[in-house]
Amino acid sequence: MRFARKPVVMAVILFGLLLLVPAFSGQYLIHIGVMVFLYAYLATAWNILGGYAGQHSLGHGLFLGIGAYTSTYLFVRLGLTPWLGMWVGGAIAAAAGWFIGYLCFRYGIKGPYFALVTIALAEAAVYVAANIQAIGGAGGLEVPWKGNDPLIMEFGSKAGYYYVALIFAFLGVVLALWIAKSRFGYYLVSVRENEDAAEALGVDTMKAKLQAATLSAFMTALGGTLYAQYFTYMNPHSVFGEGPSVQILLFAIIGGIGTVWGPFVGAVILVPIAELTRAYLTGSFAGADLLIYGLILVLVMLFMPRGILGALEPIWKRQRSEEVAK
Amino acid sequence: MSLLEVENLTKHFGGLTAVRELSFRVEEGMIMGLIGPNGAGKTTTFNMISGFILPSEGTVRFEGKVLNGMKPHEICALGLTRTFQIVQPFPEITALENVMIGAFVRYSNTTDAKRKAMETLERVGLAHRADSLAKDLPLLALKRLEIAKALATEPKMLLLDEVAAGLNSVEVEEVLDLVKELNDDGITFLLVEHVMKVVMSLSDRIVVLNFGEKIAEGTPQEVSRDPQVLKAYLGEEVFVA
Amino acid sequence: MTTGLFLQALVSGILVGGVFALISIGLTLIWGVLKIINFAHGEFLMIGMYVVYFLVAKLGWDPYLTLIVSVPALFLVGAGIFELTIRPILDHPAMNQIMLTVGLSLVLQNLALMFFKADVLFAQTKYNAVPISLGPVVVTAGQLIAFVGSILAALLLYWLLQTTDVGRAIRAAAQNRDAAILMGIDVSWTYLLAFGIGSACLGVAASLMIPFYYVSPTVGTFFGLIAFVIVVLGGMGNFLGALVGGLIIGLTESLGAAFLPGSLSRVLTFLIFVLILLYRPEGLFGRRQR
Numbered sequence A: 001m002r003f004a005r006k007p008v009v010m011a012v013i014l015f016g017l018l019l020l021v022p023a024f025s026g027q028y029l030i031h032i033g034v035m036v037f038l039y040a041y042l043a044t045a046w047n048i049l050g051g052y053a054g055q056h057s058l059g060h061g062l063f064l065g066i067g068a069y070t071s072t073y074l075f076v077r078l079g080l081t082p083w084l085g086m087w088v089g090g091a092i093a094a095a096a097g098w099f100i101g102y103l104c105f106r107y108g109i110k111g112p113y114f115a116l117v118t119i120a121l122a123e124a125a126v127y128v129a130a131n132i133q134a135i136g137g138a139g140g141l142e143v144p145w146k147g148n149d150p151l152i153m154e155f156g157s158k159a160g161y162y163y164v165a166l167i168f169a170f171l172g173v174v175l176a177l178w179i180a181k182s183r184f185g186y187y188l189v190s191v192r193e194n195e196d197a198a199e200a201l202g203v204d205t206m207k208a209k210l211q212a213a214t215l216s217a218f219m220t221a222l223g224g225t226l227y228a229q230y231f232t233y234m235n236p237h238s239v240f241g242e243g244p245s246v247q248i249l250l251f252a253i254i255g256g257i258g259t260v261w262g263p264f265v266g267a268v269i270l271v272p273i274a275e276l277t278r279a280y281l282t283g284s285f286a287g288a289d290l291l292i293y294g295l296i297l298v299l300v301m302l303f304m305p306r307g308i309l310g311a312l313e314p315i316w317k318r319q320r321s322e323e324v325a326k
Numbered sequence B: 001m002s003l004l005e006v007e008n009l010t011k012h013f014g015g016l017t018a019v020r021e022l023s024f025r026v027e028e029g030m031i032m033g034l035i036g037p038n039g040a041g042k043t044t045t046f047n048m049i050s051g052f053i054l055p056s057e058g059t060v061r062f063e064g065k066v067l068n069g070m071k072p073h074e075i076c077a078l079g080l081t082r083t084f085q086i087v088q089p090f091p092e093i094t095a096l097e098n099v100m101i102g103a104f105v106r107y108s109n110t111t112d113a114k115r116k117a118m119e120t121l122e123r124v125g126l127a128h129r130a131d132s133l134a135k136d137l138p139l140l141a142l143k144r145l146e147i148a149k150a151l152a153t154e155p156k157m158l159l160l161d162e163v164a165a166g167l168n169s170v171e172v173e174e175v176l177d178l179v180k181e182l183n184d185d186g187i188t189f190l191l192v193e194h195v196m197k198v199v200m201s202l203s204d205r206i207v208v209l210n211f212g213e214k215i216a217e218g219t220p221q222e223v224s225r226d227p228q229v230l231k232a233y234l235g236e237e238v239f240v241a
Numbered sequence C: 001m002t003t004g005l006f007l008q009a010l011v012s013g014i015l016v017g018g019v020f021a022l023i024s025i026g027l028t029l030i031w032g033v034l035k036i037i038n039f040a041h042g043e044f045l046m047i048g049m050y051v052v053y054f055l056v057a058k059l060g061w062d063p064y065l066t067l068i069v070s071v072p073a074l075f076l077v078g079a080g081i082f083e084l085t086i087r088p089i090l091d092h093p094a095m096n097q098i099m100l101t102v103g104l105s106l107v108l109q110n111l112a113l114m115f116f117k118a119d120v121l122f123a124q125t126k127y128n129a130v131p132i133s134l135g136p137v138v139v140t141a142g143q144l145i146a147f148v149g150s151i152l153a154a155l156l157l158y159w160l161l162q163t164t165d166v167g168r169a170i171r172a173a174a175q176n177r178d179a180a181i182l183m184g185i186d187v188s189w190t191y192l193l194a195f196g197i198g199s200a201c202l203g204v205a206a207s208l209m210i211p212f213y214y215v216s217p218t219v220g221t222f223f224g225l226i227a228f229v230i231v232v233l234g235g236m237g238n239f240l241g242a243l244v245g246g247l248i249i250g251l252t253e254s255l256g257a258a259f260l261p262g263s264l265s266r267v268l269t270f271l272i273f274v275l276i277l278l279y280r281p282e283g284l285f286g287r288r289q290r
Helices: A005-019 A027-052 A061-078 A082-106 A111-130 A158-181 A183-193 A195-200 A205-231 A242-256 A262-280 A288-303 A307-325 B042-050 B072-078 B095-103 B110-124 B139-151 B169-184 B196-202 B220-225 B227-232 C003-034 C041-058 C063-089 C094-116 C141-163 C165-175 C177-182 C187-209 C219-234 C239-259 C264-279
Strands: B004-013 B016-026 B031-035 B057-062 B080-082 B157-161 B188-192 B205-210 B213-218 C131-134 C137-140
Touching (some): A005 A158, A027 A158, A027 A183, A027 A242, A027 A262, A061 A111, A061 A205, A082 A111, A111 C219, A111 C264, A158 A183, A183 A205, A183 B095, A183 B110, A195 A205, A195 B072, A242 A262, A242 A288, A242 A307, B004 B042, B016 B042, B016 B057, B016 B213, B031 B196, B042 B157, B042 B188, B095 B110, B110 B139, B139 B157, B169 B188, B196 B220, B205 B220, B213 B220, B213 B227, B220 B227, C003 C041, C003 C137, C003 C141, C003 C239, C041 C094, C041 C187, C041 C219, C063 C094, C063 C141, C063 C187, C094 C219, C137 C141, C141 C187, C141 C239, C165 C177, C177 C187, C219 C239, C219 C264
Parallel strands (some): B031 B188, B080 B157, B157 B188
Antiparallel strands (some): B004 B057, B205 B213, C131 C137
């Protein structure tokens, strides 16, 4: 794994510091931390397909749901620890991601039409899941609480989930960093920027897109297991549909689509805002957080279309060209 | 065995036959020109050779291997790379990164690809703009970039699609020199061109198309005196005396 | 599978299909002219339905009288949102436009949630009180009027687009923006009109639907998605396509609900959607663009 030393060191230091947070914080702050890192991870996973490869999926909830339901079902039925069930969910989601990718890319479905297909599939999954009684139907599935047992991904205090989520987010960012500097990453960008030109230069664009779709789906499903374990409950609407799908990509878009840290930054900034809003308006109404998300999304699209990091890029570019000039 | 063999190449688009039974050979080390009036089928021929369009009939052979049905990226890996008439850069990444995409077909390691890309940029005279975003580059630089990207794939043969289009006479000279140098280094060329100065001075041989059919083939001198060719271009001010 | 059940589902399907068609015609107009996929289209309908509900349930208006309010109101909402949020990004990448309208839909839906809670509201009017029997089939007056009204509105809109100068300008801008500009058509004005008219269709639909349908903050999600399916099925920008597509999907939903277990009829609709996108993306009536 060859890649630039500096960003990795930065990441290690950052995440190292974040490891210390639970020691100094109350339960609520730790909860926000879990949410931030969970969504940062999910957004990073989405970004590989949506940002790097430029194939904007609006239906990643499908993979989130597959991950959540699979590990929980195996846990309930077979007593299989979610740490293992996670990988089964990941495999199923990877297959689904590959299959959907193959269907779409084979038939040249791209851009808005690809987005529409993914929404349709994610929404269809809601209805299919609602009709399968074995996984709880419309009522959903509950994760049985067996007490504080890290071996089955259940923790007595929120700090346990915090550390797991932090590790997910950390590994996600490291993977994103590595991909960005690898041939795979460059190929994904070339597909995004100009698919025909990429083909003409020896890039197997179909393979690159499929790999991105498979990896992104796989990663998202793993996050689905953490989601299930933390919230201990899921139903078709809370994981499969358009709502969760949009939430995942929101942070990537607002933070900076196609960048390594964009999804993370987006989650770090937005999730606390949403959580705090929800806390202050408890009882007033559910959906305050979504309202804020929607508002920020509209504003960002109007005034900062490349996201927060995208808007800051000119500053870095100036720095970089000064470095090159030396 | 010729490096590139095109045999009876034909393409029908519904009722329209864009290219009809085209045959020619390009020997290694040669610069072959492909000319003809607008709509003669030159770009369609290019697209068939490079794998972007499937021929209706006929075969394309590169180093003896049949290319029909292969995807463009496979053909590139074999050593045959094309450029595009309207430049096709990757806008949001730097010139260096643009060329790296091409280099990656031979070098899977990022550091090696970067080195190869830098060398290639120097070769085409674009090293000073390595860190500029492609979308910020002027046309001439983009043309050079287009060649650099293709060059980085270390091709045995380059298909250049109207590389001189849109350039002034000074810029055309520079491109001419570059192609000559690359040819001296051993790269075979098939050029589609409208700018006659380029074709006539560079090409060892020329194939002339009109309405999808080959109407003449020969040295620049032979072709410029061919009555069929003159008739096809009648009314177009193309031949420099 | 009794014939009675089949006929009932058939008739309901056609009736609701008419309303689907009207909703989709608005979307296909916007999509066809501006090349924008408005993900907030369903939420605009929701706004219209709340307005109509308020007038009917709180002020006692006859639902069809509300047309004089709902149509201009939705036109203004559409035009206003267009001016403020969409016009500035007309030349931005399609995905940014989509994300903006997704953001809009989130805002509108959750504002409704904030003001009206998650309550499902249904207005009792004389139009759904007495069922009407057509042989073995039972419908309400509201459903019948909605169907007829939708078809009439669709025909009116079609006539407007075909014969008036404004309509022709809109169609020209849809076909070839640059040519339209060269011909002296104020393209930016036609965009505004197209968006406004497309939204106004939802005002009509809202007034027609309240007599037999409920309103809630999430009602837009369903109709919005259905509208996409229909527009893709019929062909982007294709009027007739939206009409026929509406009827087809209306039948699919209705027959599916009658004969498939659970809510699988919805899955059937999405399946059609995906299949069309894969095998005939230009829609039933569209022209192949690739």
